[in-house]
Amino acid sequence: MSDEMLICPYNESHVIVRHRMPYHLVKCKKHHDANQSLQTCPFNAMHVMPKENIRTHIQSCPDYIKQHF
Numbered sequence: 001m002s003d004e005m006l007i008c009p010y011n012e013s014h015v016i017v018r019h020r021m022p023y024h025l026v027k028c029k030k031h032h033d034a035n036q037s038l039q040t041c042p043f044n045a046m047h048v049m050p051k052e053n054i055r056t057h058i059q060s061c062p063d064y065i066k067q068h069f
Helices: 018-031 051-060 062-068
Strands: 005-007 015-017 038-040 048-050
Touching: 005 018, 015 018, 038 051, 048 051, 051 062
Parallel strands: none
Antiparallel strands: 005 015, 038 048
């Protein structure tokens, strides 16, 4: 079984195994908190994106759809 690799939204040089990403994001966010242009999805903490994209994301977030339908 191969694990999916994801790129950290705070630092593109960080490539993390999917199941470790939630832990990594908490730690990495503390070090890159000066980057206020990113916002976390309220339905999935692994969804981190530029603030200008958050509204569109929330409307189509697969985790929102799972919770409400």
